[in-house]
């Protein structure tokens with residue numbers, strides 16, 4: 029397998045998109061910020077529900093979305109009303125006990141039953157999309173991956189909802205649906221008034237790019253300034269709301285933050301004859317032991333496999349940010365580029381364009397490091413904050429954040445350094461365009477992520493064509509009638525004055 033290349037499953041999405049566009053004609057897309065607040069809407073306005081399970085490499089989240097019942101005025105907005113974190117590992121973690129994958133979801137499905145009114149359970153669609161953890165398991169053990177999916181399907185079918193499918197989505201879909209989600213929530217698809225006018229002059233960027241960092245893969249998706257057809261597998265075409273979008277996307281398998289760490293450790297192992305290793309990306313005083321034999325079963329590290337005279341590797345932290353950055357840099361092969369420009373590993377990347385929303389682990393890590401304030405930090409400020417954090421001794425970090433699990437806490441230094449390396453070295457963001465990256469967890473009440481875009485697509489809630497202007501509301505109708513009546517009365521009065529001039533105004537009368 030070529031790392032960072034998801035072309036194997038790239039065809040599926042183009043097919044899905046092209047066949048779907050014909051169907052995208054049902055509901056008008058009215059983004060959140062143009063709508064009344066959910067809580068201000070009459071109770072019977074909200075009606076439909078949908079459930080999406082995001083089966084990620086590290087864990088599964090169940091999302092419940094809600095949308096207006098009133099479709100006749102062709103307006104509506106979909107909102108997240110519930111999120112439930114499934115206990116235990118991601119579904120790919122059940123490769124040895126596949127029959128337990130489905131039952132792990134039961135508790136969250138019960139929670140969704142409590143949120144959705146009973147009479148709507150049967151008509152509520154439920155989808156499960158599995159991402160990079162399952163893509164890796166499928167590469168490593170296809171049979172186990174199929175059994176895990178059968179187990180989750182069995183559980184979802186036994187829930188009182190309308191089961192619509194449980195599948196592994198491609199990296200391209202993950203990137204595209206994340207881009208759709210954030211632009212839907214930001215209100216970028218449907219524009220009106222001056223914004224539409226400005227966009228027609230092409231003076232402002234219309235959509236935001238999407239940067240998604242998971243545990244096992246990472247996605248970059250945006251509308252480039254110039255479209256080249258150098259790498260067709262990275263281009264997607266959408267027609268949304270009467271407008272065409274040519275979108276660049278790429279998903280790097282094995283470049284989520286957890287798999288990137290595994291890759292880094294595998295490389296470090298190559299250069300040691302010893303069963304112990306100093307690691308600059310862990311805090312000074314931190315120690316971890318890993319089993320060497322299990323380590324190379326993973327498709328992200330298997331290319332680095334060699335025979336070692338020891339079965340356990342002992343790692344000790346050094347807390348050296350600069351050394352850690354240099355170490356991580358080796359994960360990005362920048363030497364060969366068969367295109368006009370590349371990110372890394374010979375993958376095409378057009379020049380970066382516009383604003384970017386960075387979510388999922390990009391947000392979790394930066395938020396932990398207090399680097400997500402509204403007044404954005406410069407690239408230098410971010411680098412020095414991470415450097416300072418990495419230099420703190422482990423006992424001090426552990427004391428301050430005693431509520432956070434040791435496994436996660438110990439990896440924030442690496443994750444912070446990795447995020448900067450990926451953005452600065454991988455994608456080549458500069459001091460200048462760094463300010464255009466916005467780290468965001470939620471937009472309104474909805475989490476930023478691929479799930480909402482996935483559901484909007486599968487429920488045909490994004491129209492391909494701009495719908496006709498909605499009929500007037502009752503208030504506007506009454507106002508218009510009053511205005512027309514006033515105009516009519518004025519015209520009659522004027523005519524009467526002209527043709528029946530009062531005697532006092534007639535010529536000769538003083």
Ligand SMILES: Nc1ccn([C@@H]2O[C@H](COP(=O)(O)OP(=O)(O)O)[C@@H](O)[C@H]2O)c(=O)n1
Pocket residue numbers: 083084085086087118159160161241242243244245246284285286388389392393
């Ligand atoms: N509160 C949270 C939740 C997740 N995470 C991390 O965010 C990443 C989420 O990845 P994921 O499970 O969606 O994996 P993919 O299948 O998207 O690659 C993992 O590395 C989690 O450890 C975090 O740092 N803080």
Ligand SMILES: [Ca+2]
Pocket residue numbers: 084085159241242243388
């Ligand atoms: Ca994810």
